[in-house]
Amino acid sequence: MMTIVPDFGLIIDTHFIWLVRPIMSQVLLTLFQQAENVTGTLRERVCNTLRKAIHGGTLSAGQRLPSSRVLAADLSVSRVTAEAAYSQLEAEGYLQRRVGQGTYVAIQISKPAAIRKSSGQLRLSQRGLAIVQTGGCRDPQQPLPFAAGSPDLRAFPLKLWQQLTAQRLRLQGEKLLRYGDPQGYLPLREAIAGYVGQTRGVNCDAEQVIVLTSSQQALQLIATLLIDNGDAVWVEEPGYNGARNAFTSAGAKLVPVTVDEHGLRPDDSLPTPRLVYLTPSHQYPTGVALSLERRLALLEQARRSHSWIIEDDYDSEFHYDGQPMPAVQGLDRHGTVLYVGTFSKALFPSLRLAYLIVPPALIAAFTTARSVYDGHCAQLAQAVTAEFMLQGHFAAHIRYMRQLYRSRRNWLLTELAQHLQHLVTPLHSDGGLQLGVWLPVGQEAELTRQAQQLGVVTPGLSALYQNANARRDGWLLGFSALTPREITLAVERLRRINAVAASRPA
C-alpha cells in the first residue's frame, strides 16, 4: 500500500496525477471503448472498465484514481455515473475512498500473465483418470464414406418435423418450456412402450420407460447404479467401445466373451458376471443374431446368479432380410433385463433422445439417479417425437428408411463383390447401418492408412477387441448415409490400394 503523508499527500498525489493522468486517462478510455458494445448501463461499463484495469494490473494497490469529476470528463459520462461506479466498486472492495483525500485502489491482483503457465495442473480423481483413459466416444460429425453408423439425414422429413414443432408450441406453449419429469414426458413414454411392445416384443408399460438423452447415457447410468469397483462385466468380443467405456468408467472388470455365428458364446471358465452386455439383434460389429437357445441360457444364468443383462437394441429397426428376432427382454420372467433403445439412428442423432426400459424394481432408483445426473430431457423434443409416433409418421419413416438402407446395403455388397473381393470378406449383413468386412491378416493398419490418404474413412475392427490376442483385421463400413453413387465413388477409391496391399506379406 502507498503511504500517504498527511501534509504532503495532496501535493504528491496532485503531482502524480498530473504526470500520469494523461496515460491513465488514455488507458481507461481505451478499456472503456473496448467495453462499448457491452449491454447494460453506462455505470456498469465504467465499473467493468475499472475492474478490468485492476485485474489486468493497469491499476495497482494504493494507486490514486482521478476524482469522479475528472473520470466523468475523461470517459464522457455524467458525474453521477462516475460517482455511482466508484461507490459500487468501494462496496465490492476494489476501491477505498477517503474523505478529502480521494479514491484509491484497495487490492492488488497479480498479473494475468501467470495464468496459463501455472494452470497446467491436472489433478483428476482415480475415477476421472479411468474415464479419461477410455479415450471417450466420438461419433462421426461428418457423413464421410465410410464413417460408421449415421442415418441419412438428407432423407429426414424436416418440414413435417418443423410443422409438428410449431403445432406443439402453439398447443402447449410455455408448458413445454418448464422443468420436466426426470423419467420423461408421459405421452412419449406411452408411445415408446407401445412401439417396442408391438415391434420388438418388449413386455413393459410406460412406467418402466425412462427417457434419456442417448443410449450412452443409459449405459453410463446402468454402470453407475449396478456396478461396484472390480465387478465382472461380460462384453462381446469384438464389441461396442461406447459400452466398454461406460463400464470401465464405473470401475468394472471387463470380461471379453467370444462371439461366434450364434452370438455370445460363454464358456465355463469365465467368472460369474454382475452384468452381461448384449447387442442381440445385430451384434456390433459382426452383425450376427444371438440364438434363442443362448438367449434362454443367459436369462437362466442371470436368474440364478442375480446378475443383470443389458440388451442394447441400437439399430434393430433396420433389419433387411426377414424380421429381427424379438427382444430378449420379452423372454425375461425375472426382471433381469434392462432394454436400451435410441432415436439417434431411427430419427436423428442431435435429437438427443433415447430410452431405457427397466424392471419394475429399478424404476425409482433410476429416476432418482437421472435427476441427480442431468435433471430431465428437453420437453419440446419429447412432445414432438411423441406426436410423430402417434400420428404414424415414425412407422412410415422407418419403413421408408429400411427400404432405402436395404438397397444401399445391396449396392455396397455388389460393389465389394465386383471390385474388392480379393481384399474384403463381408460379415453378416442382415441389418444395421454398417457392414463389417474382414481384411487379409495383419493388413488393417496399412490398408486403413492408405484408405485415409485416398479420402476414405474406414473404421477398424481390431480396435473393437478387448483382448489383443483375439484381434482380427477388418473394417466396419457405414453405408446408410451414402447414396449408391457415393458408395461407388468410395469403392473406386479403395480399388486403388489393392495392388499395394496385395504386394505386402499377408
Add this chain to the structure above:
Amino acid sequence: MMTIVPDFGLIIDTHFIWLVRPIMSQVLLTLFQQAENVTGTLRERVCNTLRKAIHGGTLSAGQRLPSSRVLAADLSVSRVTAEAAYSQLEAEGYLQRRVGQGTYVAIQISKPAAIRKSSGQLRLSQRGLAIVQTGGCRDPQQPLPFAAGSPDLRAFPLKLWQQLTAQRLRLQGEKLLRYGDPQGYLPLREAIAGYVGQTRGVNCDAEQVIVLTSSQQALQLIATLLIDNGDAVWVEEPGYNGARNAFTSAGAKLVPVTVDEHGLRPDDSLPTPRLVYLTPSHQYPTGVALSLERRLALLEQARRSHSWIIEDDYDSEFHYDGQPMPAVQGLDRHGTVLYVGTFSKALFPSLRLAYLIVPPALIAAFTTARSVYDGHCAQLAQAVTAEFMLQGHFAAHIRYMRQLYRSRRNWLLTELAQHLQHLVTPLHSDGGLQLGVWLPVGQEAELTRQAQQLGVVTPGLSALYQNANARRDGWLLGFSALTPREITLAVERLRRINAVAASRPA
C-alpha cells in the same frame, strides 16, 4: 417335449387338432386381430401373433400347430405368408418343422404371471445406493406460489424463438441434425465466452467453455472427475442441495461451512478441502454476496493446497440493487476455478443448456468425460441460443426480465412487510428468483403444513442445512414466476395461518 409315436403320431395329432383347433384358431385369431394396427407386413403380424402365443403360454413346447394352409385360412392370409412366418420362426428357434409330420412349438417359456413377483430385487452398487439415498433433485414442474426458482415463462418471446428456430433449420438444415461436438457448438461457446467476459468479468476463451445440459450435469461431471472417495468438499451451510447430491454421489465427505453476512466463513479447524463449492453472487439460499476479501483468501487457499473452487453463478443475471460483484473466476490466476452458468433461469428450463468454464488444463479431460456420459447437446437448441445471443435478444430479454423480477421482488417485500411481518423476516434480497425468510424458531414444519393446506408451496430452509444442529427455520419463496396479483393472493392465504402459528409455543 411330446413324444411322437411314428405310426400313430399322425392319427393322434389329427385327433388332437380336431379337438383343439377351434379353440386354438380362436385364440390365434384374437391375438392376430389385436396386432392389427401394428405397422409392418402381414407376415410380421403372423410371426408376432405366434411369438405372443408362445411367450404368453398359450402354445407350449411340443404342441403341434395347424398346417400353414389351415393357419392361412384361420387368419385370412395367403398360404405363402403363413409358410413364410413358419419358416422365420423356425429360423429363430421357436418352432420345429418335421417333414411329413407338421410344425411344433420348440421351446417352453414360463408364464408371465411370474414376472412382477420375482422382479422385486434391487441390487444396486454401493455408489448406486448413495445416489438413491440423496433423494434426487426435483425441480418444480408447476409454477405454483411459491415453488422455488422458476423463470416466468409467460414472458418468454416464444414467437421470436420459433422464428429463429425455423431460420436456423432453413439455413443449416440437416447439419444441425447430426452428431455434434461433445464440447459444444462453437458459435455458442464463443457467444458464452463473450457474454460472461463482458457481464461477469470471467476471463476465458471459447476453448474453455463446455456446453452441457444443465448446471446439475456440470456439478456431477466435476464431482466425478475431481473427487475421490472420502475427499473433503466444503459446502455452504445452508446451501444448495443439488450440489450436495452431486458430491455425495461421487463419494465426497461434505464439510458444511457457516455462511455469515459476508458469505462463506471458514475457520481453521476445518479439514483442507479438495474442492470448495460457492454461490458467490447471491448465496443460495441466504442471498448474501461473498466479500472480495474472502474471495481472495479462498483463491489463495486453493492455490496453496492444490484444491478446486466451483463457482456456481446460477442466477447472477438477476441482480436488482446495483451490480452483482464480478465472478471469482476473473480473480483466479492459477487455474483453480471452475465456473458454472445456466440458461435454465435466463431463458427456459427445458432448453437443457448450461455451461461449464474450466481452466485450460482440464479442457481435454472434461470433454472426454462428457463424451462418455451423454455425447453432446442438441445442436439445434445450441444454434438457436447462439443466434439469440448474437442478435442481441439475450441481453434485451435479461434486461426486461430483470426489471420484471425486480418489481415482483419489491411487491413481495411490500406485501410481507404489510401482512406477515410478525411471522416472516426477509433475508438478503439483492437478486435472484427467490426470497429467503426466517420463521419463528421451531415452527417451520407446522407453518409449512398449514401453508400447504391453503394451497401455497413454501419450500423450507431447514432442509438446506447439512448439520442438524445448525438448522434454522425459514422458507425460500420463489416469486419470479408470479404476477403481483398472484403474489398478493398467496400472501392473503398465508395470512390465515398467522393466528394459529402465533398461538403455538415459539
